[in-house]
Amino acid sequence: MWRRAREWVAKYGVVPLLIAVLVGAGGVVAGNAALEWTNTESFCISCHEMKDNAYAEYKETIHDQNRSGKRATCPDCHVPKEFFAKIWRKTVATKELYYHLTGKLDTPEKYEEHRYEMALNEWKRLKANDSRECRNCHDQNAMSEDKQTPETVDRHTKGFAEGKTCIDCHFAIAHFEPDGELAPEDL
Secondary structure (H helix, E strand, O other), X not given: OHHHHHHXXXXXXXXXXXXXXXXXXXXXXXXXXXXXXXXXXXXXXXXXXXXXXXXXXXXXXXXXXXXXXXXXXHHHHHOOOOHHHHHHHXXXXXXXXXXXXXXXXXXXXXXXXXXXXXXXXXXXXXXXXXXXXXXXXXXXXXXXXXXXXHHHHHHHHHHHHOOOOHHHHOOOOOOOOOOOOOOHHXX
C-alpha cells in the first residue's frame, strides 16, 4: 500500500494528495457540525408543526421544568447518543422532513389525526431499545426509594423484576396521550 502511495506521489506530486486530505477532513468536520446542529432543540422546533404541537405540549411538563433544573430537550428523548444509533435515527427521521414538505402535519387537525401513529412508532422504538434514551438520564440503580411513594417503589420493583422497560409504564410523559387504547401487544 505504501509503495503505491509513494509511486502516486512521485507521479502526480504531493499537492493533489494534500488537497484530497484537506477535502476529506473538511467533509468530516462539516458533517459532524451538521449532525450536531440538527441535534438541537432549536432545530427540532424550527418548523411550525413541531413548535406549535409537540413542543407546545411539552412546555411545563416534568421534562421541561422540574425541581432539579435538569431539562430534557427533544434530542435527549428522541435521538440516541451512540454514534451509529444516532446516524440510523437521523436517517429514519428524514421522513419528518418529507411530512413537512408535503404538509402531512401542517395543521393541528392533521397532527391530531396522526398522533396515535406517531406515538406508537416512538413507543415501539423505545421498547425495542430498552428505553435507551430514558436511561441516558434515569439510572435504575440511582433511584432513591425515600423520594418515591411506597406505591411507586412497589411498581418499580415489580416492573424491573418482570423485565419491563421505562416505556411500558411511562408513555405520554412529555406529550399528550393520543386517543385510542394502547395495548401491550401493540408494543
